[in-house]
Amino acid sequence: MTELLSVAQMRAAEAEAMRSGAATGLQLMERAGRGAVAAMLEEWPDLVAGRWRAVVLCGPGNNGGDGYVVARRLADRGWAVEVLALGDPARLGGDAAKMRALWTGPVAGLDEAGAGPRPGLLVDALFGTGLTRPLPWEAITAMRAVRDRAAGQPGERCRVLAIDCPSGLNCDTGRVDLPPSGDDAPEDAEARSHSAIGILSADLTVTFHAPKRGHYLEAGPGLCQRLRVVDIGLEPSEAPSPVEPPASGRVRLVGARSCAADLSGDLWPGQLLRPGAGDHKYRRGHVLVVSGGVGRGGAARLAARTALRIGAGLVTIGCPPAALQENAARLDAVMLRPLRDAAALEALLSDPRISGLVLGPGAGVGARTREMVGVALAARRGTVLDADALTSFAEAPEELFAQLHPGCVLTPHDGEFARLFPDLARRDRQTSRVDAALAAAARAGAVVLLKGVDTVIASPEGRAAVHVAAYGRSAPWLGTAGAGDVLSGMIAGLLAPGASAPQVAAEAAAWLHVEAARRFGPGLIAEDLPEILPAVFRDLGL
Ligand SMILES: NC(=O)C1=CN([C@@H]2O[C@H](COP(=O)(O)OP(=O)(O)OC[C@H]3O[C@@H](n4cnc5c(N)ncnc54)[C@H](O)[C@@H]3O)[C@@H](O)[C@H]2O)[C@@H](O)CC1
Numbered sequence: 001m002t003e004l005l006s007v008a009q010m011r012a013a014e015a016e017a018m019r020s021g022a023a024t025g026l027q028l029m030e031r032a033g034r035g036a037v038a039a040m041l042e043e044w045p046d047l048v049a050g051r052w053r054a055v056v057l058c059g060p061g062n063n064g065g066d067g068y069v070v071a072r073r074l075a076d077r078g079w080a081v082e083v084l085a086l087g088d089p090a091r092l093g094g095d096a097a098k099m100r101a102l103w104t105g106p107v108a109g110l111d112e113a114g115a116g117p118r119p120g121l122l123v124d125a126l127f128g129t130g131l132t133r134p135l136p137w138e139a140i141t142a143m144r145a146v147r148d149r150a151a152g153q154p155g156e157r158c159r160v161l162a163i164d165c166p167s168g169l170n171c172d173t174g175r176v177d178l179p180p181s182g183d184d185a186p187e188d189a190e191a192r193s194h195s196a197i198g199i200l201s202a203d204l205t206v207t208f209h210a211p212k213r214g215h216y217l218e219a220g221p222g223l224c225q226r227l228r229v230v231d232i233g234l235e236p237s238e239a240p241s242p243v244e245p246p247a248s249g250r251v252r253l254v255g256a257r258s259c260a261a262d263l264s265g266d267l268w269p270g271q272l273l274r275p276g277a278g279d280h281k282y283r284r285g286h287v288l289v290v291s292g293g294v295g296r297g298g299a300a301r302l303a304a305r306t307a308l309r310i311g312a313g314l315v316t317i318g319c320p321p322a323a324l325q326e327n328a329a330r331l332d333a334v335m336l337r338p339l340r341d342a343a344a345l346e347a348l349l350s351d352p353r354i355s356g357l358v359l360g361p362g363a364g365v366g367a368r369t370r371e372m373v374g375v376a377l378a379a380r381r382g383t384v385l386d387a388d389a390l391t392s393f394a395e396a397p398e399e400l401f402a403q404l405h406p407g408c409v410l411t412p413h414d415g416e417f418a419r420l421f422p423d424l425a426r427r428d429r430q431t432s433r434v435d436a437a438l439a440a441a442a443r444a445g446a447v448v449l450l451k452g453v454d455t456v457i458a459s460p461e462g463r464a465a466v467h468v469a470a471y472g473r474s475a476p477w478l479g480t481a482g483a484g485d486v487l488s489g490m491i492a493g494l495l496a497p498g499a500s501a502p503q504v505a506a507e508a509a510a511w512l513h514v515e516a517a518r519r520f521g522p523g524l525i526a527e528d529l530p531e532i533l534p535a536v537f538r539d540l541g542l
């Protein structure tokens with residue numbers, strides 16, 4: 001399964017290769033530059049034949065060093081190559097200086113970026129993993145000047161190849177560190193930063209050894225557009241088993257199945273979904289969804305139907321007595337019980353066969369929900385808390401954290417996350433969504449699934465995973481009313497048999513949620529998600 005490395009982990013892998021004598025820094029850089037050219041030509045075979053013009057922008061560190069290798073390799077293919085350097089190339093050090101010396105063509109300054117014919121390729125080798133300060137404006141200006149050379153001219157547009165990452169991307173956080181915009185009015189600054197991100201976006205990003213967290217988080221996928229990983233001969237880290245939680249300190253990419261052929265559907269998520277031979281319905285778990293009152297039951301019904309579809313043996317909705325009639329008119333396989341108050345929930349939970357709980361969707365914000373959550377958590381079943389079950393504790397999150405247990409999964413979106421963890425939501429430059437979710441899980445003592453296009457799943461033991469609806473897995477139509485309720489039902493349904501760790505159940509649910517949306521396609525509404533699950537399961541060969 002693919003692992004997402006931090007910048008520090010990547011540096012450590014490089015350092016280990018050099019320390020052990022497996023490779024020198026210069027060899028790694030040569031492989032990186034060559035690998036980037038080979039990957040680019042595979043991606044754009046129309047560039048294999050013919051002599052094209054490339055502009056290579058080289059920065060002041062090793063990313064620039066890779067750029068000099070790319071320039072040399074393209075020139076060797078007969079391309080016309082312009083190299084423009086940020087800063088004085090005579091001040092390059094180490095391996096980058098050696099690669100600069102092997103480049104026999106001229107090196108101009110970035111201020112000459114606007115002069116010259118339209119290039120077919122712009123290579124961004126300004127900054128990689130070593131960017132520690134905001135990107136200099138001159139980098140953005142130069143990128144724009146090269147792109148502008150193509151404006152208004154006939155022929156193919158200029159394609160952009162980013163080496164390791166589009167310059168400005170923080171490879172740990174996925175955010176872009178833009179320079180301050182001086183005296184600009186705030187609106188102006190926003191417009192400038194918007195257009196700066198457009199200018200920095202690549203068409204293809206080639207990174208080395210393993211993808212970095214920033215390639216998958218926040219602005220990363222939008223900036224990289226397409227991502228290819230090139231082997232530079234570093235020792236691969238041992239692949240964690242997809243059905244076990246990842247090791248502490250390591251971040252895995254959920255659903256590598258669609259990105260690499262190293263994962264069989266049989267093992268994951270199939271192993272979590274397939275009932276055992278001879279299983280009866282109680283062995284497959286019984287999920288109880290606590291519903292809101294009259295006219296507010298839709299969210300709970302969505303969660304309940306999904307829990308049943310994903311494999312729970314039985315599903316019951318508990319609702320206030322006044323809402324029984326409404327729910328009865330809408331339910332068949334899902335069972336229904338009156339649930340007047342927290343005492344009634346306690347009585348219901350005396351049935352030990354109820355193994356999974358969902359609280360929050362449509363529950364209403366306030367004391368009733370807080371009491372229900374308290375009783376549910378005391379019963380120590382696999383429990384998913386979403387929506388109103390989270391917001392009900394906005395005034396006193398510690399009250400919730402004190403009651404949570406390791407069988408719980410919290411599923412906040414960014415807004416709910418900020419209500420429970422206001423300090424963690426205000427992230428500084430170096431803190432990523434992964435760091436924030438890990439800190440939240442440790443504080444809460446439960447698994448936190450932080451929803452988004454880049455969903456992060458983190459456990460109190462420091463295990464983290466990321467699922468991203470991008471890079472060929474985008475499902476923009478999933479942003480629809482009720483989709484979150486469906487996700488709660490998926491997690492509870494996977495938790496209910498009691499065989500999966502909450503972290504693993506949440507990871508599989510995040511993947512299936514997007515998979516179902518993609519299988520259905522545009523026009524999706526939340527009701528379609530549970531109904532398309534059987535087709536997803538058939539595709540998985542279940
Ligand atoms: N170390 C290695 O063995 C390998 C490194 N590789 C390349 O090396 C890159 C990392 O190299 P570096 O660590 O040198 O980092 P970068 O080349 O990303 O940039 C760091 C350099 O820019 C300076 N800098 C940082 N922020 C700046 C700012 N805002 N304005 C001006 N200067 C700034 C730093 O002082 C440093 O000199 C990777 O992204 C990858 O492209 C590859 O060649 C693979 C092998």
Ligand SMILES: [K+]
Pocket residue numbers: 063124125126127128162163164165166167
């Ligand atoms: K770059």
